Amino acid sequence: MNELRIALQSLKMSVKTRMQYRADSLVAALAVFIRESANIIVIYLALLKFDSINGWNVNEMLFLFSLLFLTYALVVSLFADLRDFSRMIREGRFDWLLVRPRGLLFQLILNNADIIASVGHGTLGILLFLISAGKVGIRWDFATILYYVGAIVGGVLLQGGMFIFFSSLSFYFVETNSLREIFYWNMRKFAGYPISIYHKLIQGLIIYVVPFAFVNYFPAQYLLRKPDMAGFNEAYIYIAPFVGGIVYLAAYLFWRISVKRYYSTGN
Amino acid sequence: MENIIEIQGVKKYYKIAKREKGMLETLANLFNRKYETKKAVDDISFSIKPGEIVGFIGPNGAGKSTTVKILSGILYPDSGTVQIDGFIPYKQRKQYVKHIGVVFGQKSQLNWDLPLIESFELMKFIYRIPQKEYEENLKLFIDLLDMEDFINQPVRQLSLGQRMRGDIVASLLHSPQIVFLDEPTIGLDVVAKERIREFVRYMNKTKHTTIIFTTHDMQDIEKVCDRLIMIDKGKKVYDGSIHEIKSKYANFKTLELLLEDGSKELKTFDISVTPMSAVMEQLFSEKNIKDITICESEIDDIIRDIYEGRIVLDRPETERN
Numbered sequence: 001m002n003e004l005r006i007a008l009q010s011l012k013m014s015v016k017t018r019m020q021y022r023a024d025s026l027v028a029a030l031a032v033f034i035r036e037s038a039n040i041i042v043i044y045l046a047l048l049k050f051d052s053i054n055g056w057n058v059n060e061m062l063f064l065f066s067l068l069f070l071t072y073a074l075v076v077s078l079f080a081d082l083r084d085f086s087r088m089i090r091e092g093r094f095d096w097l098l099v100r101p102r103g104l105l106f107q108l109i110l111n112n113a114d115i116i117a118s119v120g121h122g123t124l125g126i127l128l129f130l131i132s133a134g135k136v137g138i139r140w141d142f143a144t145i146l147y148y149v150g151a152i153v154g155g156v157l158l159q160g161g162m163f164i165f166f167s168s169l170s171f172y173f174v175e176t177n178s179l180r181e182i183f184y185w186n187m188r189k190f191a192g193y194p195i196s197i198y199h200k201l202i203q204g205l206i207i208y209v210v211p212f213a214f215v216n217y218f219p220a221q222y223l224l225r226k227p228d229m230a231g232f233n234e235a236y237i238y239i240a241p242f243v244g245g246i247v248y249l250a251a252y253l254f255w256r257i258s259v260k261r262y263y264s265t266g267n
Numbered sequence: 268m269e270n271i272i273e274i275q276g277v278k279k280y281y282k283i284a285k286r287e288k289g290m291l292e293t294l295a296n297l298f299n300r301k302y303e304t305k306k307a308v309d310d311i312s313f314s315i316k317p318g319e320i321v322g323f324i325g326p327n328g329a330g331k332s333t334t335v336k337i338l339s340g341i342l343y344p345d346s347g348t349v350q351i352d353g354f355i356p357y358k359q360r361k362q363y364v365k366h367i368g369v370v371f372g373q374k375s376q377l378n379w380d381l382p383l384i385e386s387f388e389l390m391k392f393i394y395r396i397p398q399k400e401y402e403e404n405l406k407l408f409i410d411l412l413d414m415e416d417f418i419n420q421p422v423r424q425l426s427l428g429q430r431m432r433g434d435i436v437a438s439l440l441h442s443p444q445i446v447f448l449d450e451p452t453i454g455l456d457v458v459a460k461e462r463i464r465e466f467v468r469y470m471n472k473t474k475h476t477t478i479i480f481t482t483h484d485m486q487d488i489e490k491v492c493d494r495l496i497m498i499d500k501g502k503k504v505y506d507g508s509i510h511e512i513k514s515k516y517a518n519f520k521t522l523e524l525l526l527e528d529g530s531k532e533l534k535t536f537d538i539s540v541t542p543m544s545a546v547m548e549q550l551f552s553e554k555n556i557k558d559i560t561i562c563e564s565e566i567d568d569i570i571r572d573i574y575e576g577r578i579v580l581d582r583p584e585t586e587r588n
Contacts, residue, residue, distance in 0.1 A: 006392040013389065017380040020421065096376045098341045100393055101365045107393075263343045263357055 006102075007110050014113040025116060032120025039192070040065060040128070054228050056194050062132040063224070065192055067216035069125030071155035073118045079160045080114035085167035086176050094262070104259060105164070105252070138223045147241065151219035154244030158215055161244065161251035168251070168258035183210050191216055196228035207236070214243040271445065271477050272315040272338070277347035279308040279333050279501075307333040308344070309501035315479070317444070320471050322492035322509075323481040326574045330501040331481045335449050338479070339369045352445060365394065368443035370435050372450035375422075382419045383433045387440060394441035401440060408436045411466050428459030435463065439470070445477045446470070452487055460484065464491045485567040497573070504573070516569045521562040522546070527555035535572070 018025040040062070047058045056064065081088060085108075088094050097107045138144055162184055169176045187205065191212035195203050207213045218240040221229045229237070282302040308330045315321055325331050336342040337349060340356030340363055349356055354363035377386045391401045409415055412432045417425055422433065431451060439446065448467065452460045468491055470476045480492060488495060489509060497505040505512060518539045524532045532554075536546050550556060562568075 002392055002395055006389070009385075009389050009392055013378055013381055013385050016385065017378065020380045092371075092374050095336070095341050095371070095374070098360065099339050099364050099367070099369045101361045102393055103361070263341070264345075 003106075003110075010110045011113060014115055018115045028116045029119040029123075032117055033124055036069065036121060036124050040124070043192075054194050054196050055226050056228075059132040059135040060220075060224055060226070061193075062128045063136050064194065064216050064220045066125050066128035066132060067151065067155060067219060068188070068191060069121045069128065071125075071152055071159060071215055073122030073125055074152070074156045075159045075163070076114040076121070077118040078109050078113070078156070079163045080112045080117075081108040082160070082163040082167045083114070085163075086170045086174070089170050089262075090174075105255065108167075109160075136224055144223060147219070147222060150241035151222075154241040155215040155219070157244035157248040158211065161248035162210065164248070164251040164255050168255045171258040171261040187212050194226070194228060196231050207232075211243060211247065214240045269317070270314040271317040271352055272313075272479075273348075273350045274314070274338070275312045275348045277308055277311050277334075277337060277344040277349060278306075279330075279337060279342065279345050281305045281307055306501045308337065308498075310347070311498065311501070311503050312347075313496055313503065313506055315477060317477055318471065318475045319494060320467070320478045320480060320492045322488035322495045323479050323498075324483070324485075324488060324495065324570065325498040325504075329498050331498065332449065334498070335369075335447050335479070335481060339367060339447055340364060365441065366444050368438040368441070368446040370438045370446070370448045370451050372431065372434075372448075372453040375430060375434055376437055377422045377430065377433055379423050380421055382421055383414070383436070384418055386422075386433070386437055390437055390440050396441050400442065404440050404442060405436070408439065411469060412436065412462065426459075428455050428462070431455060431459070431463065432466075435466070442474070443476070446479070448478065448480045450481055450483070452482055452484055460487065467491055485570055497570070499574070512569060516572075519569070519572065521568070522550070523560040523562060524550065524554065524556055525558040525560075527557050 043061060043065075044058060047053065047061060051057065053061065076083065097104050100107065133140070166176055166180045166184065169179065187210040190198065190202060190206055195206055195213050195217050198206070203213075206217075214236070218232075218236045222237040222240065281304070283305055284300050284302060311330075311334065323331055323334070333342065337344050338351065338356065340360045343357045351363070352366050354366070356363050377383065387405060390396070391398075396404075409418060412435070414429070414432055414436070417429050422430060425433065435448075435451060451467075452463055455463070464487060467478060467480065471478055480487065482488065493508065495505060495507065495509050495512060496503060518537050520536055520538055520543070522534045522536070524534065526532065534546075534550070536543075538546070541549075547559075550559075
């Protein structure tokens with residue numbers, strides 16, 4: 001249970017750190033919330049006019065978005081150090097992890113939590129879920145709840161895996177932010193909408209290359225069964241909760257190989 | 268007694284991408300990178316017995332940090348063997364680092380915004396330190412380093428000396444047998460330095476901790492260490508007692524001459540080659556000298572002379588031990 005105590009102490013430290021600057025933290029979390037909400041409001045207003053996007057009405061769209069925000073809230077409370085990993089390498093803070101008797105990823109995951117982003121995205125995610133979940137025709141029974149929880153866990157692992165993958169690249173290149181900007185953040189923007197609206201090429205990217213589709217689109221399809229699913233292999237909605245685990249495992253293996261470079265070159 | 272640290276023929280070369288001036292060259296570089304090899308550590312061997320305090324010195328860029336990183340398991344050596352306390356650091360990282368403590372004077376491991384105690388608590392869990400041992404160590408360190416007053420202040424409000432003491436405690440709470448102190452006195456005032464030296468000596472005396480201490484301050488070495496290892500350009504240039512180096516190079520005398528015209532001149536002689544009487548004779552015949560002062564060679568001066576190439580050391584004849 002020692003691991004749990006490290007996690008709790010780390011979380012306590014992250015929270016206490018933010019509480020040092022109480023007003024600032026509150027404003028920052030609010031700013032994240034408002035920034036993200038703005039996108040949602042635009043879509044909301046647009047849908048008042050158009051009624052639906054490829055068959056998805058307002059509430060279904062909000063439900064699709066809620067998965068993105070909820071998983072991200074958990075991702076930044078666990079993988080914050082991996083999101084900012086290239087900076088950690090540059091500042092030489094990675095050395096500290098190497099002289100402690102714990103796994104490196106273990107320390108990176110437990111160490112810091114981005115409380116601000118977590119609260120901002122999390123609040124919005126919960127809000128969108130509460131607004132939409134009752135109105136999209138999902139029967140919330142044991143099976144759907146189990147699937148839903150699995151999808152959230154899978155979504156967290158999938159994005160965490162991507163952060164681990166991009167962090168591993170830091171062992172080869174000094175600066176990896178632009179790669180991450182293109183592949184992670186831009187793909188995440190695409191993932192806000194039903195992917196059936198995009199060109200095949202972009203669909204391919206978002207299913208096979210940066211598989212955000214398994215974070216929200218396919219899980220939402222399992223629960224909502226919209227007609228545009230006809231364009232994709234139906235198996236995807238069943239495997240969606242497991243894709244995260246696979247991506248995470250692959251990223252972990254890539255990390256194991258890449259971290260060896262650090263031992264041989266330093267920073 | 269068995270050696271606790273044993274390193275043999277350790278080499279570490281870095282490949283550095285060569286940067287060329289000019290647009291065309293930069294462009295060409297993108298496709299055909301040229302590398303330069305920097306020999307950070309070039310065939311270093313030494314061994315250390317349990318309970319020794321060894322001063323590890325050398326000019327900037329001599330390879331000190333790289334060596335400390337190899338010893339603490341952060342870097343693989345390109346060749347050579349490293350055996351510390353029965354472990355091969357870079358191969359058995361997790362097992363090995365339980366037994367060592369590392370302080371990088373230039374990099375803090377403390378949480379900037381929180382009181383020291385929070386970072387210490389985290390160390391307790393990370394190193395699985397039993398509560399009793401943790402409390403005893405913490406109490407002892409707080410007493411010895413006089414930390415009572417600032418233990419509850421956020422680290423960002425601490426002075427450099429206070430912060431450094433905090434960093435040292437964080438690295439020693441798990442009672443490591445071997446401690447690497449990489450410039451723990453850098454930027455500190457005399458009082459703060461003295462406090463850290465006293466603490467290091469105490470830990471070595473009472474807990475029999477083996478300590479490697481890198482520094483640029485010769486006072487640190489003279490007051491704390493029994494033995495000195497000096498490296499330069501990746502090679503070991505001296506390994507022996509402080510006393511030895513002093514007596515060995517006490518032959519180098521520096522004379523300060525005050526001439527008739529009021530100007531001053533410094534002359535360094537090796538009196539084992541030219542006896543003092545001959546030196547005097549020669550000087551008096553050449554110059555109009557008003558006064559002569561013989562400067563005792565302090566360890567500081569000796570080291571400076573070695574760094575600057577005025578004294579050429581013979582490579583250590585044979586390995587110690």
